Amino acid sequence: xxxxxxxxxxxxxxxxxxxxxxxxxxxxxxxQAAKLADEVGLQVFGVGEHHRLDYxxxxxxxxxxxxxxxxxxxHLTSATTVLSTVDPVRLYxxxxxxxxxxxGRAEIMAGRGALVDxxxxxGYNLEQYNELFEEHLELFLKLNSEATITWKGNHRxxxxxxxxxxxxxxxxxxxxxxxxxxxxxxxxxxYGVGMAIVILGDDPKCFVPLVEDYRTAxxxxxxxxxxxxxxxxGHGYFTxxxxxxxxxxxxxxNNYWTYVNKQRNMFFHLDREDYDQMTSPEGSLFIGEPxxxxxxxxxxxxLLGHSRFLAQLDIGxxxxxxxxxxIELLATKIMPGVNKYI
Numbered sequence: 001x002x003x004x005x006x007x008x009x010x011x012x013x014x015x016x017x018x019x020x021x022x023x024x025x026x027x028x029x030x031x032q033a034a035k036l037a038d039e040v041g042l043q044v045f046g047v048g049e050h051h052r053l054d055y056x057x058x059x060x061x062x063x064x065x066x067x068x069x070x071x072x073x074x075h076l077t078s079a080t081t082v083l084s085t086v087d088p089v090r091l092y093x094x095x096x097x098x099x100x101x102x103x104g105r106a107e108i109m110a111g112r113g114a115l116v117d118x119x120x121x122x123g124y125n126l127e128q129y130n131e132l133f134e135e136h137l138e139l140f141l142k143l144n145s146e147a148t149i150t151w152k153g154n155h156r157x158x159x160x161x162x163x164x165x166x167x168x169x170x171x172x173x174x175x176x177x178x179x180x181x182x183x184x185x186x187x188x189x190x191y192g193v194g195m196a197i198v199i200l201g202d203d204p205k206c207f208v209p210l211v212e213d214y215r216t217a218x219x220x221x222x223x224x225x226x227x228x229x230x231x232x233x234g235h236g237y238f239t240x241x242x243x244x245x246x247x248x249x250x251x252x253x254n255n256y257w258t259y260v261n262k263q264r265n266m267f268f269h270l271d272r273e274d275y276d277q278m279t280s281p282e283g284s285l286f287i288g289e290p291x292x293x294x295x296x297x298x299x300x301x302x303l304l305g306h307s308r309f310l311a312q313l314d315i316g317x318x319x320x321x322x323x324x325x326x327i328e329l330l331a332t333k334i335m336p337g338v339n340k341y342i
Contacts, residue, residue: 001297001301001306001307001308001309001335001338001339001342002043002044002307002308002309003042003043003044003308003309003310003330003331003334003335003338004037004042004043004044004045004046004074004075004077004308004309004310004311005033005037005042005044005045005046005310005311005312005313005326005327005330006044006045006046006047006048006077006079006233006310006311006312007030007033007046007047007048007057007079007312007313007314008047008048008050008055008057008079008312009023009026009027009029009030009047009048009055009056009057009314010026010054010055010056010256010259010314010315010316010317011023011026011053011054011055011056012054012255012256012258012259012316012317013255013259013317014317015251015252015254015255015316015317016251021056021317023056026056027056027057027063029314029320029323030047030056030057030063030067031066031067031070032320032324033045033313033314033320033323033324033327034067034070034071034074034076035067035070035071036324036327036328037071037074037327037331038070038071038072038073038074040327040328040331040332041331041335042074042327042330042331042335043073043074043075043308044074044075044077044107044308044310045067045071045074045075045076045077046076046077046078046079046109046310047060047063047064047067047078047079048060048078048079048080049078049080049081049082049113049118050115050117051117051118051121052115052117054259060078060081061078061094061095061097061098064076064077064078064098064102064106065097065098065101065102068098068101068102068105069101071102073105074105075105075106075107075173076098076102076105076106076107077106077107077108077109077173077175078095078107078108078109078110079109079177079233079310080109080110080111080113080177081108081109081110081111082111082112082113082118083110083111083112083132083133083136083137083140084112084113084118084119084124084128084129084132084133084136085113085118085119085121085122085124085132086118086122086136087156088136088139088140088143088156089139089143089159089162089164091108091140092140092143092144092164092172093164093165093166095108095168095172096165096166096167096168096172097166099168099169099172100166100168100169103169104168104169104170106168106172107172107173107174107175108140108172108173108174108175109174109175109176109177109196110133110137110140110174110175110176110177110193111176111177112129112130112133112184116129128155131154131155132155134187135153135154135155135156136155137176137187137191137193138153138191139151139153139156140174141174141191141193143164144168144171144172144174145171146164147163147164147165147167148161148162148163148164149161149162149164150162173194174193174194175188175193175194175195175196175229175231176188176191176193176194176195176196177196177198177233178195178196178197178198178210178214179197179198179200180202180206180207180210182209182210182213185210185211185213185214185217186213186214186216186217187217188214188217188218189213189214189215189216189217189218189219189220189221189228190217190218190220190221191221192218192221192223192224192227192228193227194227194228194229194230194231194308195210195211195214195229195230195231196230196231196232196233196308196310197210197211197230197231197232197233197304197306198233198234199232199233199234199284200234200235200284201278201284202284203282203283203284204232204282204284204300204303204304205303207304208303208304211230211304211305214230215228229307229308230304230305230306230307230308231306231307231308231309231310232300232304232306232308232309232310233309233310233311233312234284234285234286234310234311234312235253235285235286235287235311235312235313235315236285236286236287236293236311236312236313236326236330237249237252237286237287237313237315237318237322237326238286238287238288238289238290238293238325238326238329238330238334239289239325239326239329240289240290240329241289242287242288242289242292245287245288245289246275246276246279246287246288248322249279249285249287249315249318250272250275251316252315252316252317252318253270253275253285253315253316254270254316255316255317256315256316257269257270257316258316259316281295281296281299286311290329290333290334290337291337293334294333294334294337294338297309297334297338298338298341298342301338301342309338311326311330313326313327
């Protein structure tokens with residue numbers, strides 16, 4: 001199984017100091033985390049796209065290109081690219097450039113996005129949410145496989161014998177992020193791309209039908225079997241003391257929900273009973289000591305058969321020194337502990 005970490009570089013208020021983070025410092029932390037993840041042997045590092053003042057990253061390929069110059073082996077992926085509101089030609093050119101700069105390490109995780117700020121910002125119609133994603137995915141995959149293309153769609157000017165340059169070393173690996181929608185799982189299978197399941201608050205068992213939908217659609221479309229790949233992503237925090245991990249993370253996870261509620265005009269309250277369930281062996285949060293996390297990942301692997309695990313570690317302004325410890329434990333204890341049994 002491949003292991004990695006990802007970040008959205010959120011800019012929340014530190015619950016310990018009351019200070020608001022700034023984009024410059026957060027970007028430096030992202031660069032440090034990526035360098036460490038590469039040095040300790042993790043396989044994937046991802047950064048997500050947002051277009052709001054409470055996030056530090058809007059230009060994913062720029063940030064990943066900077067990371068590419070400070071790392072050697074780790075794969076560099078978006079997490080997520082809001083595919084509905086980006087021009088696929090520009091997207092391919094940006095990630096092909098990243099791929100060349102990183103010696104073939106670029107990947108894309110495409111999603112429709114939980115936040116919709118980019119629609120108004122870039123002049124897209126929110127009512128076309130689904131059809132934009134479908135068309136942009138179809139076009140990007142064509143761009144990914146053909147150097148000169150002719151294409152016509154409904155939401156972008158047609159292309160006639162257009163030369164697409166530069167070209168990536170090989171076709172860029174593409175994943176579709178799925179939060180729980182059967183149509184999204186079937187789409188990923190139909191197009192023959194990887195599927196990344198976002199496990200945030202749901203019981204992992206509820207994703208079994210989605211995985212079945214994905215694999216059924218994939219096989220029906222006749223894609224090569226090696227392209228059928230499943231990843232699990234979720235919030236994580238690891239220390240040598242599981243009880244301590246749960247206590248520390250509770251403060252920052254509550255802090256995370258404070259600004260999520262503000263962003264989305266929600267009124268979700270996380271009480272301790274719910275949190276304890278989410279951090280239990282059957283829960284959705286990957287919080288605890290290495291042996292606990294190993295057991296949880298193995299149980300989920302038996303259930304879903306995924307080949308990649310990605311953890312989001314810097315939730316709610318969790319201090320970088322804690323993120324650093326989690327990265328090291330993920331690479332040195334959790335990853336070998338899981339792969340010993342797979």
